[in-house]
Amino acid sequence: MNLADHWLFSYQALARHRLRSAMVLLAIGMGVSSVLLLTSIGEGARLFIEQEFSALGSKMLIVLPGKKETTGSSPPLYGTSPRDLTIEDAQALKNIRTISHVAPIIAGTATVSNQSLSRDIIIIGTNREMFTVRNLSVKQGRMLPKNSETRATPVCILGAKLAEELFKKSSPLGQWLRIGEYKYRVIGLLEQRGESLGLDLRDMAIIPVRSAQMLFNSPALFRILLQLKQTKFETSTIVKINKTIAQRHEGEADITIISQDAMLSSFNKIIVAVTASIGAIAAISLIVAGILIMNVSYISVSQRREEIGLLKSLGASGREVRLIFIISSLVITSFGTLAGLILSYSIVFIIQTNFPSIPLAIPWWSTLAAIFMSFIMALLFSWLPANKAAAVDPILALRG
Amino acid sequence: MTDNAIINISDINKTYQVGEQPLHALQNIKLNIKQGEYLSLMGPSGSGKSTLLNMIGLLDRPDTGQYQLQGENTELLTEEQRALLRRKYIGFVFQSFHLIPRLTALENVELPLMLAGVKPKLRREKSSKLLSELGLGNHLGQLPKHLSGGQLQRVGIARALITEPTILLADEPTGNLDQSSGQEVTDILERYNRNGITLLVVTHDLALGNRARRQLNMIDGVIVTDTRLSTIKIKQYEQQGSSQ
Ligand SMILES: Nc1ncnc2c1ncn2[C@@H]1O[C@H](COP(=O)(O)OP(=O)(O)OP(=O)(O)O)[C@@H](O)[C@H]1O
Ligand SMILES: [Mg+2]
Numbered sequence: 328m329n330l331a332d333h334w335l336f337s338y339q340a341l342a343r344h345r346l347r348s349a350m351v352l353l354a355i356g357m358g359v360s361s362v363l364l365l366t367s368i369g370e371g372a373r374l375f376i377e378q379e380f381s382a383l384g385s386k387m388l389i390v391l392p393g394k395k396e397t398t399g400s401s402p403p404l405y406g407t408s409p410r411d412l413t414i415e416d417a418q419a420l421k422n423i424r425t426i427s428h429v430a431p432i433i434a435g436t437a438t439v440s441n442q443s444l445s446r447d448i449i450i451i452g453t454n455r456e457m458f459t460v461r462n463l464s465v466k467q468g469r470m471l472p473k474n475s476e477t478r479a480t481p482v483c484i485l486g487a488k489l490a491e492e493l494f495k496k497s498s499p500l501g502q503w504l505r506i507g508e509y510k511y512r513v514i515g516l517l518e519q520r521g522e523s524l525g526l527d528l529r530d531m532a533i534i535p536v537r538s539a540q541m542l543f544n545s546p547a548l549f550r551i552l553l554q555l556k557q558t559k560f561e562t563s564t565i566v567k568i569n570k571t572i573a574q575r576h577e578g579e580a581d582i583t584i585i586s587q588d589a590m591l592s593s594f595n596k597i598i599v600a601v602t603a604s605i606g607a608i609a610a611i612s613l614i615v616a617g618i619l620i621m622n623v624s625y626i627s628v629s630q631r632r633e634e635i636g637l638l639k640s641l642g643a644s645g646r647e648v649r650l651i652f653i654i655s656s657l658v659i660t661s662f663g664t665l666a667g668l669i670l671s672y673s674i675v676f677i678i679q680t681n682f683p684s685i686p687l688a689i690p691w692w693s694t695l696a697a698i699f700m701s702f703i704m705a706l707l708f709s710w711l712p713a714n715k716a717a718a719v720d721p722i723l724a725l726r727g
Numbered sequence: 728m729t730d731n732a733i734i735n736i737s738d739i740n741k742t743y744q745v746g747e748q749p750l751h752a753l754q755n756i757k758l759n760i761k762q763g764e765y766l767s768l769m770g771p772s773g774s775g776k777s778t779l780l781n782m783i784g785l786l787d788r789p790d791t792g793q794y795q796l797q798g799e800n801t802e803l804l805t806e807e808q809r810a811l812l813r814r815k816y817i818g819f820v821f822q823s824f825h826l827i828p829r830l831t832a833l834e835n836v837e838l839p840l841m842l843a844g845v846k847p848k849l850r851r852e853k854s855s856k857l858l859s860e861l862g863l864g865n866h867l868g869q870l871p872k873h874l875s876g877g878q879l880q881r882v883g884i885a886r887a888l889i890t891e892p893t894i895l896l897a898d899e900p901t902g903n904l905d906q907s908s909g910q911e912v913t914d915i916l917e918r919y920n921r922n923g924i925t926l927l928v929v930t931h932d933l934a935l936g937n938r939a940r941r942q943l944n945m946i947d948g949v950i951v952t953d954t955r956l957s958t959i960k961i962k963q964y965e966q967q968g969s970s971q
Contacts, residue, residue: 332841343829637825640786641839641886642814644807721786725825 328647337655344627348659351616351623355663355705356670358613359697363671365609366693369602371686373595380591386427386558387460389585390420390551390568410576411547414476414536419575423567425560426553430457431476433539434549437507439532441493448489449531450506452539460554463528468500468515475535482538484515488529506532507542561586606693610700616663617704620656624712628652628719635716636724645717652716656709657702664701668694733816733893733925734760734783739792741778741948752778753789754948760927762893765920767936768929770945776929777898779945783927784817784896785809797893814843818887820916822899824879826871826886832858832878833867836885843890850889857885861915877908884915894925901935913938 328336341348392412417431433452438445451457454475458464465484472480483506490499490513499513517528540546555564569580628635635648643651675687741753752775760766768776781787782794785801794801796812804812826835833854840850855867861881871879880900887895897916901909913935920926930936944952 328842329844332844332847336841339829633825634827637827638838638842639810640784640813640819640825641842642810642817642890643842644810646807647810647842722781725821 333654337658351659352663354616354619356666358616359664359667360671361612362606362609362697363689366602366606367675367687367689370688370690373598375686386555387587388553391583394581413546417551419571425556425564427556428456428459428554430460430552431536432549435543439506441504444493451533452536460552464518465515466518471535479537479541480535481511482514483511484533486517486529486531487519613700613704617708621708624709628712628716632724635719636721639721649713649717652713653709656705660701660705732759733762733797735795737793739789751948763923764925765939766927766941767939768943769936774945775948780896780898785813816893818892818895820887820897820900822902824883828871831868832882839890861885876904880912896927898929
């Protein structure tokens with residue numbers, strides 16, 4: 328029996344039991360679409376994050392204090408605690424010609440208060456260049472002073488939400504407020520841009536980096552943000568940064584440099600892993616469909632006993648009978664899988680066109696995996712019933 | 728052993744365990760059948776007729792004894808090989824037809840060719856030609872439920888003949904039919920026998936059984952008589968048959 332005949336024969340048998348076939352088809356279709364739809368949410372989130380990162384510009388580098396040993400092999404050679412990164416380190420990096428902007432950052436939490444109103448928030452100490460690197464701007468008032476790295480001027484720029492909570496309806500510009508033990512004058516308001524990389528910019532205060540050093544009583548930088556003149560300088564610049572820091576830190580480049588690519592790829596890895604596990608959970612519904620295939624196949628084998636006996640008397644071997652039943656479940660699986668693919672791709676398409684803000688995308692690998700899985704299920708779960716069919720004794724079956 | 732026998736059966740035994748007692752369905756059966764013979768197999772119910780027929784058709788295996796089909800020993804063959812021999816040499820005709828209800832008359836007849844991997848166009852041509860020969864040219868596309876008993880059996884015969892087997896095994900082919908369609912079916916079977924096919928008919932119907940040139944009688948798993956009619960008698964029967 329050739330393949331086309333197998334398909335025809337199975338199709339005729341399936342068409343005869345319309346309700347039963349429809350149920351199996353539905354189960355497989357739903358299994359496939361639950362895998363696709365759930366992974367499409369994860370993939371959508373991944374694409375969303377990728378988009379967010381690229382909005383930052385690919386020319387950014389982040390320098391963190393301390394060496395993160397990803398290999399985990401080399402023991403610390405110098406001292407026990409890494410040297411702090413300082414504002415002077417950041418200034419030294421300005422001498423590297425491929426770097427256009429350097430923004431040292433000190434971050435910490437402190438209590439901000441205006442008369443009786445107070446809040447605990449994140450304080451960012453930095454310079455003007457941070458605004459360029461992070462694509463921020465001041466909506467009202469002035470920028471941080473030019474000499475933010477040298478003088479601890481008592482001024483601050485507030486996020487929109489913070490400003491509203493501390494000053495209610497009145498304009499905060501020019502007003503004084505208290506951060507920790509110091510008084511600062513409000514010189515500007517941040518443009519509302521919402522969240523950026525997990526920091527709620529609306530609920531933050533930005534002060535000159537020297538003021539932050541005084542406020543937190545520590546010269547240690549949280550990190551340094553750098554912007555390259557061109558993306559292609561990335562590798563050579565990383566080498567130069569390490570060299571510069573090593574010169575300043577007694578020969579040890581005890582820093583970690585993160586490029587946007589590296590960060591993005593580790594985010595990607597995490598989200599793909601999460602998406603894949605969601606998909607695997609959804610695949611349980613395919614196993615359920617598989618069990619349904621098995622039950623239905625058993626029913627079909629016992630109902631078609633006479634036919635099996637006949638096929639054997641016509642010269643079909645047990646192996647051919649087994650193949651007939653396996654192919655029969657593969658036929659219904661193909662239809663079910665196709666239905667599932669059509670269903671989920673249309674749902675995603677409809678959502679994408681009507682609600683473009685909801686990030687959804689079916690990843691290619693989950694499409695392949697769902698198709699592969701459903702056929703494996705069909706094979707696996709029709710194997711036992713098909714063997715039962717192959718073992719039917721034609722004499723008994725034909726006796727009726 | 729006869730040289731030109733297509734079936735050589737020697738000392739075949741088959742025992743079924745029914746409860747405590749072993750039941751000898753076939754006892755020391757010896758049977759040689761030549762190409763083109765017309766045999767009837769009669770005997771009381773439970774005497775082992777169907778068991779012998781299934782044995783010849785390679786659906787069953789003997790416990791002991793030898794069975795050569797077309798000179799080939801069958802005892803040691805695998806199921807696959809036996810299925811191939813069955814496909815090549817054997818055609819079955821059943822009392823209750825065993826047509827597949829979802830398939831049309833034509834598709835039912837095509838089935839053995841489909842199993843054998845014959846191309847759709849060729850098998851369709853062959854099957855419709857054969858069905859037309861059997862007077863069913865106008866019923867090719869009909870489902871079994873729309874056909875009469877006699878028509879169903881003719882489809883069954885067409886299905887058995889479509890692979891051009893050397894031997895046709897019919898177990899009570901007229902058992903479910905009325906007199907006239909039974910006669911029709913008998914005529915068809917005999918017509919193909921005259922054209923060279925070996926025909927073995929199991930029947931309870933004496934009139935049918937007596938038409939065969941060689942008549943076997945079984946009782947309790949033993950072939951008790953094996954009668955060959957003389958040519959003259961056959962002539963007489965055939966004249967009777969055609970005058971009916
Ligand atoms: N699979 C089996 N298991 C047990 N006993 C069996 C089996 N097949 C046949 N028999 C027994 O073997 C004997 C011969 O059976 P068989 O079907 O060959 O008889 P038969 O001559 O064809 O009878 P009938 O004229 O009623 O069709 C019977 O007693 C039957 O009960
Ligand atoms: Mg019988």
